Structures are given as C-alpha cells and as structure tokens.
Amino acid sequence: MKRLLAVIISIIFLSSPVKAETIRLLMETVPDTKYIQELLPEFEKQTGIKVEMEVISYNDMHAKLIPQLLSAKGSYDGIVVDFYWVGEFIKAGWLMPLDDLVQRDKFNTSVYVPKLTDLVGKVDGVQYMLPFYNYSMAVIYRKDLLEDPKEQAAFKAKYGIDLKVPTDWDEYWKQVEFFTRDTDNDGKKDLYGTVIQGQRGDCVSMQWANFLYGMGGRFQDKDWNPTINSDAGIKAMEAYREAVVKFSPPGSESFCFDEAANVMAQGKAYSLQTFNIMFAGFDDPESSKVVGKVGITSNPGGGLNGGWGWAIPNSSQNKEAVWKFYQWVESYEIAKKRALLGGAPTQTRIFTDPDVIAKRPYYPILGEILAGSQDFPVFTYTTELVEKMGLEFNLAATGEKEPKAALDAANAAYRKLLIKDGKISE
Amino acid sequence: MNTRAASGLERGDRRFGLMLTAPGLAVLFLVIIFPLLFALITSFFDYTLINPNHDTFVGLDNYQEVLDEEYILTSLWVTLKFVLASVMIEFAIGFSVALALNSVTRFKNFYYLILLAPLLINPVVVGLLWRMILHTELGIANYAISLMNIDPVNWLGNANAAFWTVVMVDIWHQFSFMAILLLAGLASLPREPYEAARVDGASSFSCFIHITLPLMRPVIIVALLLRFVFAIKTFDIVFIMTKGGPGTATDIISYFIYRAAFFGLDIGRASAMSIALLLIVLALTIYLYRYMTSLR
Numbered sequence: 141m142k143r144l145l146a147v148i149i150s151i152i153f154l155s156s157p158v159k160a161e162t163i164r165l166l167m168e169t170v171p172d173t174k175y176i177q178e179l180l181p182e183f184e185k186q187t188g189i190k191v192e193m194e195v196i197s198y199n200d201m202h203a204k205l206i207p208q209l210l211s212a213k214g215s216y217d218g219i220v221v222d223f224y225w226v227g228e229f230i231k232a233g234w235l236m237p238l239d240d241l242v243q244r245d246k247f248n249t250s251v252y253v254p255k256l257t258d259l260v261g262k263v264d265g266v267q268y269m270l271p272f273y274n275y276s277m278a279v280i281y282r283k284d285l286l287e288d289p290k291e292q293a294a295f296k297a298k299y300g301i302d303l304k305v306p307t308d309w310d311e312y313w314k315q316v317e318f319f320t321r322d323t324d325n326d327g328k329k330d331l332y333g334t335v336i337q338g339q340r341g342d343c344v345s346m347q348w349a350n351f352l353y354g355m356g357g358r359f360q361d362k363d364w365n366p367t368i369n370s371d372a373g374i375k376a377m378e379a380y381r382e383a384v385v386k387f388s389p390p391g392s393e394s395f396c397f398d399e400a401a402n403v404m405a406q407g408k409a410y411s412l413q414t415f416n417i418m419f420a421g422f423d424d425p426e427s428s429k430v431v432g433k434v435g436i437t438s439n440p441g442g443g444l445n446g447g448w449g450w451a452i453p454n455s456s457q458n459k460e461a462v463w464k465f466y467q468w469v470e471s472y473e474i475a476k477k478r479a480l481l482g483g484a485p486t487q488t489r490i491f492t493d494p495d496v497i498a499k500r501p502y503y504p505i506l507g508e509i510l511a512g513s514q515d516f517p518v519f520t521y522t523t524e525l526v527e528k529m530g531l532e533f534n535l536a537a538t539g540e541k542e543p544k545a546a547l548d549a550a551n552a553a554y555r556k557l558l559i560k561d562g563k564i565s566e
Numbered sequence: 567m568n569t570r571a572a573s574g575l576e577r578g579d580r581r582f583g584l585m586l587t588a589p590g591l592a593v594l595f596l597v598i599i600f601p602l603l604f605a606l607i608t609s610f611f612d613y614t615l616i617n618p619n620h621d622t623f624v625g626l627d628n629y630q631e632v633l634d635e636e637y638i639l640t641s642l643w644v645t646l647k648f649v650l651a652s653v654m655i656e657f658a659i660g661f662s663v664a665l666a667l668n669s670v671t672r673f674k675n676f677y678y679l680i681l682l683a684p685l686l687i688n689p690v691v692v693g694l695l696w697r698m699i700l701h702t703e704l705g706i707a708n709y710a711i712s713l714m715n716i717d718p719v720n721w722l723g724n725a726n727a728a729f730w731t732v733v734m735v736d737i738w739h740q741f742s743f744m745a746i747l748l749l750a751g752l753a754s755l756p757r758e759p760y761e762a763a764r765v766d767g768a769s770s771f772s773c774f775i776h777i778t779l780p781l782m783r784p785v786i787i788v789a790l791l792l793r794f795v796f797a798i799k800t801f802d803i804v805f806i807m808t809k810g811g812p813g814t815a816t817d818i819i820s821y822f823i824y825r826a827a828f829f830g831l832d833i834g835r836a837s838a839m840s841i842a843l844l845l846i847v848l849a850l851t852i853y854l855y856r857y858m859t860s861l862r
Contacts, residue, residue: 340811391702394722
C-alpha cells in the first residue's frame with residue numbers, strides 16, 4: 141500500500157511543471173491542421189516549446205471550448221475560432237486583444253487579405269485574431285465536360301450561348317440543367333448538374349447563402365434590417381428546391397458537405413458548391429475518380445466567405461509561448477510551406493508567390509474567389525441564427541413549407557435575435 | 567435473549583454500514599444531487615454563457631419561454647413516438663433473441679460476442695457508419711436493395727423514412743442490451759416448474775405463457791423501464807445522422823435542449839427544459855412502474 145502511494149505521488153510530481161514549456165491548442169480535424177502538425181518539429185527545435193494539439197471534429201468543438209473559456213484557468217493556451225463564433229466570443233469577453241503584442245514584436249498584420257481581417261482578425265478595430273485559413277465557398281465543376289466540343293455544340297444549340305466557365309447565375313443554372321441526365325439510358329439519372337447539401341442546420345444555411353448571393357440578395361441591409369425574405373431570397377429558395385427535386389441526387393435534403401463531395405468525387409455530378417479547401421481532394425486518386433478533370437471558380441454573385449482565426453483566450457495560462465507559436469506559424473516561411481502542402485492561405489503574398497503558383501497553379505483563382513466572396517451575418521447569436529434558419533431552409537428544401545413561408549419565418553427569427561443583441565430596435 | 571446487547575450490536579452494525587456508505591453517498595451527492603440542484607436554481611435565473619452568473623432572478627420566465635417555443639410540442643411528440651417505437655421493438659426482438667439463446671448450448675460465447683458488438687461501439691461511430699451505409703447514391707444499403715429490384719429509398723431525406731431510419735439504427739445499436747438483461751433473467755429461472763408442467767403434459771407455448779412470463783415479470787419491468795429512460799436521453803444518433811431533420815421529423819427533445827444551451831447560449835432556458843423533462847419522465851416512470859407491477 142505504501143509503495144503504491146509512493147508511486148502515485150511521484151507520478152503526480154513528475155508530470156507537473158518541471159519539464160520544458162508546453163502549450164496546448166484545441167484544433168479541428170481539417171487538412172490545414174495536419175499540415176501544421178507536419179511542420180511542428182521545426183518549431184519545437186527552434187524554440188524548445190512543445191506544442192500539444194488536441195484535434196477534434198467540428199461538431200464537438202463549440203461545446204468543448206465554452207467551459208474552458210469560462211473558467212479562469214482554461215486548459216487551452218491557444219484556440220482557433222470559426223467566424224460563426226466571433227461575435228459571441230468577443231461579446232462574452234473570452235478573447236485577449238493582441239494589439240500590444242503585435243506592436244511590441246512588430247508583427248505585420250497588413251499581409252492578410254482585408255476580407256479575412258474583417259472576418260477573423262479585427263473586431264471594431266481591435267485585433268483579436270490572426271486569420272489562420274480561409275474556407276470561402278466556390279463552384280467546383282467538371283472541366284472535361286465543359287471543354288468537350290460535343291457538349292459545347294449541344295449546349296449552344298439548346299440555349300444559344302457558349303458553354304464556358306460560368307460568370308453569372310443564369311448561365312450557371314442552365315449548365316446545371318443541361319448536365320443533369322441519364323447517360324446510360326436505363327431510365328434513371330446518373331449525372332447530376334449539382335449536389336445539394338440540404339441537411340438541417342449549418343449545412344443548408346451555408347450552401348443556401350450562395351444561392352442568395354447568386355440572386356443578388358443579402359441577409360440584411362446596411363442598418364441590420366433582415367432581408368432574407370426579399371424577392372431575391374424567394375427566387376433563391378425556389379431555385380434551391382428546384383435543385384433538390386430535379387438536379388441533385390435523391391436524398392440530398394439530408395446531405396452535408398462530405399456526402400455531397402463524395403457524389404462529385406465518384407464522377408456523378410457536373411458541379412458542386414463547396415468550400416475551396418475541398419478542391420485538393422478531387423485531385424487525389426485515393427479519394428476521387430475525377431482526378432485532373434475538375435476546375436474551380438467563383439460562385440456567380442460571390443460565394444460565402446468563411447475562415448478561422450488564431451486567438452489567445454483570456455483563460456490561457458501561457459500567453460507568451462502561444463504568441464511565439466503564432467508568430468512562427470504565420471511567418472512568411474511557414475505560411476508558404478503550409479500552402480505548398482495544400483493549405484488555404486490568408487496572406488496576399490502567399491497567393492502571389494511564384495513557388496506556390498508553380499506547385500499549385502490554381503491558387504490565384506482561390507485568391508479571386510476570396511476577394512469576391514460575400515459575408516454571412518456575424519453577431520452575438522450567429523450560431524443560433526444558423527440553427528433557426530437552417531430548420532426553415534430545410535423545411536423549404538424538402539417541400540414541407542412554401543419558400544415564402546419558410547423565409548418569412550427565418551426572417552422573423554433573425555429579427556428577434558438582432559433585437560436581443562441590440563443591433564436593431566423593435 | 568439479551569435485547570440490550572442486541573441493540574448495541576445493531577447500533578454498531580449501523581455505524582459500520584454508515585461508514586462504508588459515506589464516501590459513496592458523498593460522491594453521489596457531488597455528481598448527482600449538486601448538478602441537479604444547480605440546474606433547478608439556474609432555471610429561475612437569466613443565466614447565459616455570455617453572462618454566466620446568477621444575478622438576475624426571472625422567476626418562471628424561462629419556463630414561459632419554453633412554452634412559447636415554436637417547435638417544442640412537435641419535439642415532445644417526436645420523442646414520445648421515438649421512445650415507444652424503439653423500446654417496444656427492441657423488447658420484442660430482444661426477448662425472442664434471449665429465448666432462442668437460452669436454449670442454445672454450443673457456441674454460446676460466440677453468439678454473445680456478435681450480440682454485444684453493436685453495444686460496444688460508440689454511438690457517434692454508429693451514426694457515422696450508418697450515414698455511409700445509407701447514402702442514397704453511394705451507400706451499400708440502396709445498392710443491396712437495387713439488386714433485388716427495389717427502388718432506392720431516401721433513408722434520411724424523407725420525413726417519414728428518416729424517423730424510422732433513426733429508430734432502426736437505435737434498435738440495431740441497443741436491442742442487445744435488452745436481450746442480455748432478459749437472458750440473465752431467463753438463466754436464473756428455476757427448472758422445477760417446467761419439469762412439473764412437462765410431467766402434466768403442458769406444451770412449450772403454455773409453459774411460456776404460464777411459467778416464463780409470470781416469473782420473468784420483475785426482469786421485464788426493469789428492462790423496459792431502463793430502456794425507456796435511456797431512450798428519452800437519446801442524442802448522439804440524431805445529432806450525427808439528421809440534426810433533427812428533415813424538417814422536424816427527428817427533432818428529439820435532448821437535441822432541442824442541446825440547441826438552447828450550446829447554440830442559443832441560454833443555460834437558464836435549457837435548464838428549465840431539462841427540469842420540466844425530468845418531472846415528466848419521473849411521473850411517467852412512476853406511473854409505468856405502478857401499472858406494470860399491478861398487472862396480474
């Protein structure tokens with residue numbers, strides 16, 4: 141018994157502070173996390189600081205973060221923040237302003253794409269985060285089909301316009317209709333013009349935003365008056381429902397982005413509106429049957445702008461060491477290495493770097509996609525809005541509710557949350 | 567007999583018993599009673615994750631807000647349907663399997679292993695696994711039924727189908743719990759009544775009706791009640807597979823509460839819902855227990 145006690149006590153003592161400096165980060169299971177893990181040994185060798193990453197899926201992150209952020213001494217020294225959470229985290233006062241550190245160490249924040257600084261960098265002029273990677277949404281399409289002379293002739297004959305990379309919504313939607321077909325004449329569609337990710341909640345909300353932008357609609361006007369149920373919104377919802385019924389595989393009312401991407405990767409779809417970070421996967425022979433056959437372009441009217449930022453929570457116990465890590469991971473050298481591995485850049489200089497372009501020729505297009513992207517509502521209750529809208533959008537996508545009724549309900553829910561947040565008055 | 571000595575001994579026993587249970591009771595208090603009280607108190611306050619403190623007492627406002635929730639009744643209805651469907655079907659399958667296994671003598675461990683396998687899998691993994699299997703276009707389920715010339719099923723996209731799909735996955739995952747519990751009960755039944763009945767010429771069927779069922783009643787009650795309470799708390803499968811959709815078809819109450827807490831950031835409202843749910847479940851459990859024990 142005594143011996144056991146001695147062992148336990150020595151374990152407790154050995155495992156606490158004495159060893160080298162260690163920082164703990166909570167990260168999401170995405171490719172960009174993996175690229176950093178590959179480069180981590182360099183940082184540890186340079187600084188002697190050990191980086192422990194807890195990598196979990198998106199679904200669990202928010203619920204896992206909150207208790208740590210609420211406590212005075214959290215177990216995460218550094219965190220990554222999805223743009224959804226920015227309003228909430230700032231309002232709750234969980235994030236530490238970085239301005240003093242930025243000035244002291246002359247960290248250059250002007251290298252970031254302004255769209256991302258606005259989204260996951262500064263809030264009301266205060267630097268709370270450093271943009272980590274961007275996942276703005278884009279249209280991924282089948283280059284081989286688009287460039288096929290036979291298809292081009294048939295498309296021209298049918299619609300009277302050329303078949304080319306689409307630049308406006310009508311043109312894109314004609315292509316979606318055109319490529320939805322039964323290629324082997326067995327009475328069943330086997331090529332779909334697009335793949336909808338209509339699952340209730342986050343999945344449908346994010347994708348539908350691209351439809352709204354495509355029709356020229358916005359979630360709110362400049363004074364925060366919600367405009368989801370505008371004419372553009374209703375047109376967008378009608379198109380969304382049309383896609384579910386006609387142009388997308390059955391069951392897509394329940395798909396999220398991964399299921400939708402799998403349909404595309406199996407060569408069963410002409411196009412897909414998805415996150416730009418998914419693109420590299422279609423050129424990977426292990427997960428795709430359409431290697432070399434896909435291209436990427438902007439969503440007509442702009443796609444949804446999305447991104448993650450590095451932040452230091454006030455509950456962090458090792459702020460200096462984490463800041464050192466951020467300076468390293470966001471340095472030109474490391475940002476470039478991450479991009480060469482396939483990471484989604486946030487700094488203008490990476491999009492235009494000759495070495496990066498030589499290895500990944502489509503990166504300038506990613507830069508254009510980001511520059512033309514549209515913002516999603518960011519305020520204290522974004523996560524709740526996404527759920528409330530996501531239910532109504534899904535009801536419209538499945539045909540249980542008329543587009544107008546669903547959008548009216550979504551608009552009313554949005555208005556209520558904006559009032560609660562003090563953005564507008566009743 | 568010396569009563570004084572006996573009572574002294576008894577008192578000693580009692581003190582010893584108290585000493586043995588004290589640590590357990592203390593832990594129980596910390597991990598069960600305390601959170602429960604905390605939730606109860608919080609449900610009367612405007613306690614949000616943005617402003618997590620018990621500063622603003624709001625009385626029954628949170629409960630009123632819950633009643634005003636647009637889809638709360640739908641959610642309760644879905645939960646009730648889900649619980650009844652899954653527990654009843656699990657009981658039917660579980661009991662048949664237990665009866666079958668009870669008479670098996672060879673490869674018993676092998677069957678146990680197969681039976682227990684789903685139960686050992688984390689529910690999140692179960693959800694992800696079935697999402698892949700049930701993918702309308704690329705999943706193996708629709709491929710398999712297409713070989714039998716059956717039209718593909720929209721497992722998770724159609725409101726009606728999605729509800730039964732979730733019930734089915736829950737049954738797949740949980741029925742062995744029922745089977746194992748009932749099997750343990752069957753194994754502990756005495757042999758004599760059966761032998762006597764056989765001598766009197768009773769058929770297997772009448773043995774089942776007149777001996778097995780009455781003797782098994784306590785076990786059946788426990789199994790049903792346990793599964794009933796667990797089924798109300800189902801969360802992971804819905805969270806992973808459907809997010810409550812399509813529409814509100816699978817929007818069970820636990821996910822509803824989760825949304826209020828972690829998306830709505832409103833712990834006060836979520837606590838009010840949890841407390842209300844606790845009261846409903848408690849009342850139902852007592853009623854069911856009384857009802858089932860009164861059956862003769």
